[in-house]
Amino acid sequence: PSGPTDTHPQHCSPRAQRAPQQRDTADLKHGLTEIIDYWVKKVGESPEKEGGGRAVRGAHAKTFGVVRAEVEILSEVPAAYAQGIYAKPGRHDALIRFSSSSNHLGPDAQLGPVVGFAMKMFDVAGTKLVDDEPDATTFDLVLKNSPTFIANTAKHYLFIEDIGDRVGDYLARGRTGFHQLLADYLTGKGTLEQSGWAWEELFAFVKTAAETQVRNPLQGTYWTMASVRHGDHLAKVRVAAVAESAANVIHRRLDLGNGPDVFGPALVDELRARAFDFDLQVQLCTDLKAMPVNDTTVEWPEKLSPFVTVGRVHLPRQDITTANPEQADALAFNQWRVTSEHRPLGEIMDVRRVYSESARIRREINNQPQREPVSADEVLSLPGRE
Incomplete structure (x- = not known):
């Protein structure tokens, strides 16, 4: 890990951000009601409007691939970064869903180059902040290549x-x-x-x-975009492709005009050929004016606080076409499926609580179980790894 030491005196604390986080709670409550109604209607209409006869997600509708992974929480991380689940070195099985950020199905060229990286870690202890399954042993990171x-x-x-x-x-x-x-x-x-x-x-x-450029998903960097609590600090989180892994891709350039599906087949080819790695990194807030909590349109300057590696995400060589399609489709990812030490912050993260309702409606329409999987093996047909 690189970056500031754990004695850095200027890290923003969760207490410090309370004042700028507050906005009109009545407006927020009314807005959330309207947003939930909008998403419920959209997901309910999606079996017909998207033409597949099944309900799709209100966002990130098209899956490029569901990938087995292992997350290693590193030791000897500076104390300010070794917070919450990152304070205990160890390994967790995980699943990653690569997807289009669009709320539609269709050709990749039509949906665009913005890609989602949603990761579900297993066997993570602690009460989660989602309302429906607080006792689930999963922990989600919902990221995008912006x-x-x-x-x-x-x-x-x-x-x-x-x-x-x-x-x-x-x-x-x-x-x-x-x-x-x-x-x-x-x-x-x-x-x-x-x-x-x-x-x-x-x-x-x-x-x-x-x-946002068209890139091989295994060469990308993916951010939380909004901020989260990081134990005693405020932070943003990202995963970034390890340079050596990114340099080994087969498909160095993707042309979305080559067919309706480009990202998905590229993932299949790459992961059949070799393993890939990402660094799991944390950026701590050091200046609430330059690194605001509520204004998610503002990129936090790395010159004020660099990203520090706290873990490694390993994608073993695998055939991702063997995933159970029904189980993979039923996966639900939510920014609030975290422990209190990693609580999402700011108004937009409050808005994104609607993911729970979207998942509930989608699973109900598709006759899928309304629960979290307990392991990666439950979702994937082949449990082996290399």
Whole structure:
């Protein structure tokens, strides 16, 4: 591990962030109700609208692959970083779901280059913060290949989700449609006063669209985007492909125009050929103004606080086509399936509690069990690893 030592005097504490975290609780409660209604309706309509006859996730609808992994929590990590589950060196079996961030199914070229990396670790002790299964022994990290999110408030989240759901309709109208998309994004589809226009969200959207490149998923870096508690500190978490692993990929360049499915077949080829590794890293907050909790459109500067490696995520060589399709589809990932030492922070993380309701509706429609798996072997057909 590299970076500041555990005696660094300026790490932000969970107590320090309480004041800037507060916003109008009535507006947040109303916004959450609207968002839950929106997601329930969307997931309920998805069997017909997505054309597959099955309910799909309200976000990250298309799976590229479900991968067996092992997470090693490292020893000799500086104390400020060895917090919560990272304080005890050891190994955990895990599953990783690579997915498109789009809320639709379809060709990869249409869905775009933003990729999700959702990881479920097994045999993690402690009460979890999800309401439905507090005694589950799983622990989730829900990451994406972008360091920032594209909404800061529940109010903005709702209209941005709706615009994102209709991106194809906007772009089908060419330049005129694209201009309308930007105008609707900025003004909340005409609902916002000019003083409250979503400038930060629009800039984050444009930056993400401009900077997110089509990459082999095994060469990427994936962030929490929003902040989380890290024991006595505030943090963001990411996984980053180890340079040596990334250099060994077969598919160095992906062309999404080569067919409807590009990311998934590339994952199959890579993991049949060799193992891959990611570093599990933590960035601690050192300045609440430069590294805000609520403004998820702001990237925390690494010059103020570098990411420090606390673990290694190992993906063994494997055939990911052997996963049980029904069990893999039933997996649910939630930012709140963590212990209190890693509590999600800020308004957008509160908004993302709706993942539980989305998973419940989806599983109900698909006649899937409403529970967490107890092991990777329960989901995958072949338990062996190399």
